[in-house]
Amino acid sequence: MNRVKIVVAGPRGNMGKEAVKMVTETNEFDLVAVVDSKNDGMNLSEIDGFHGIEARVYTDIHKCFEELEVDVLIDLTAPAFGKKHMEAAFAKGVRPVVGTTGFTEEDIEELRTIAEEKSLGAIIAPNFAIGAILMMKFSQMAAKYLADVEIIERHHDRKLDAPSGTAVKTAQLISEVRAAKSQGHPNETEELKGARGADFEGMRIHSVRLPGLVAHQEVIFGGVGQTLTIRHDSINRTSFMPGVKLAVESVLRIDTLIYGLEHIIE
Numbered sequence: 001m002n003r004v005k006i007v008v009a010g011p012r013g014n015m016g017k018e019a020v021k022m023v024t025e026t027n028e029f030d031l032v033a034v035v036d037s038k039n040d041g042m043n044l045s046e047i048d049g050f051h052g053i054e055a056r057v058y059t060d061i062h063k064c065f066e067e068l069e070v071d072v073l074i075d076l077t078a079p080a081f082g083k084k085h086m087e088a089a090f091a092k093g094v095r096p097v098v099g100t101t102g103f104t105e106e107d108i109e110e111l112r113t114i115a116e117e118k119s120l121g122a123i124i125a126p127n128f129a130i131g132a133i134l135m136m137k138f139s140q141m142a143a144k145y146l147a148d149v150e151i152i153e154r155h156h157d158r159k160l161d162a163p164s165g166t167a168v169k170t171a172q173l174i175s176e177v178r179a180a181k182s183q184g185h186p187n188e189t190e191e192l193k194g195a196r197g198a199d200f201e202g203m204r205i206h207s208v209r210l211p212g213l214v215a216h217q218e219v220i221f222g223g224v225g226q227t228l229t230i231r232h233d234s235i236n237r238t239s240f241m242p243g244v245k246l247a248v249e250s251v252l253r254i255d256t257l258i259y260g261l262e263h264i265i266e
């Protein structure tokens with residue numbers, strides 16, 4: 001296999017730092033550049049925390065893809081940029097692996113159409129951690145038998161989007177096996193707006209943001225005389241890296257957009 005030429009967008013972020021490390025430590029991968037919100041024209045090795053890692057910094061993703069030969073973009077930036085970066089990648093035949101969250105279902109359909117028109121692979125994974133994928137799969141299994149369900153996701157207080165991409169994906173997977181239904185008392189009222197959380201087809205999603213947290217989710221099912229809780233914790237960002245690596249390897253072999261790593265980990 002030829003070495004995979006990779007660009008990481010968001011290299012100074014929590015996830016970007018880990019991704020740069022993973023790429024540079026993987027024999028078959030080459031880090032050819034990074035796309036950042038500042039430091040245009042610098043070398044990554046000149047930036048704190050990246051000593052010895054040679055890669056040109058671009059602030060303009062289009063220029064990066066024009067000047068370099070790139071196979072895969074790993075995007076770990078912010079909800080406002082994920083879609084634009086994917087479009088820039090498709091325009092130059094680059095395959096995106098995207099962990100950035102905040103995509104709507106319409107965004108994903110639009111991007112899938114472009115990927116298929118261009119016969120390019122693309123992966124959007126709201127969560128790269130294998131444990132989180134299992135939590136989602138187990139939740140989908142449980143929802144066949146226990147249709148009353150609430151999701152509590154807990155994240156660090158630097159997170160921009162709520163609910164988390166993982167919580168939305170969990171609710172979408174559950175909705176494939178659970179008919180929409182309202183939960184709680186039919187006459188319940190919210191004395192404080194938002195007290196019952198967000199409503200996804202009657203499932204309630206609650207988002208906690210606190211310093212000290214990384215990424216955690218509980219899916220709680222209620223039945224007669226019993227509850228079932230399925231919980232996952234990422235205690236640091238290395239938990240996501242085997243999934244990012246697998247996604248890079250997989251995106252080279254597909255010619256459509258895959259939304260969710262559960263489609264790759266059978």
Ligand SMILES: NC(=O)C1=CN([C@@H]2O[C@H](COP(=O)(O)OP(=O)(O)OC[C@H]3O[C@@H](n4cnc5c(N)ncnc54)[C@H](O)[C@@H]3O)[C@@H](O)[C@H]2O)C=CC1
Nearest residue numbers: 010012013014015035036037076077099100101126127128
């Ligand atoms: N799929 C997954 O498994 C995971 C996904 N995430 C998602 O990844 C994204 C990043 O998360 P964190 O690393 O925690 O955030 P962060 O805020 O620590 O890092 C984001 C980085 O992106 C940079 N950035 C922002 N706009 C940019 C642009 N236009 N071009 C280039 N760089 C830009 C920022 O300067 C920052 O360094 C979020 O959307 C988060 O929800 C986070 C953890 C796991």
Ligand SMILES: O=C(O)C1=N[C@H](C(=O)O)C[C@H](O)C1
Nearest residue numbers: 101126127159164165166215
């Ligand atoms: O912002 C984060 O940190 C995370 N974001 C993803 C999400 O929105 O689900 C994945 C993980 O939960 C960490």
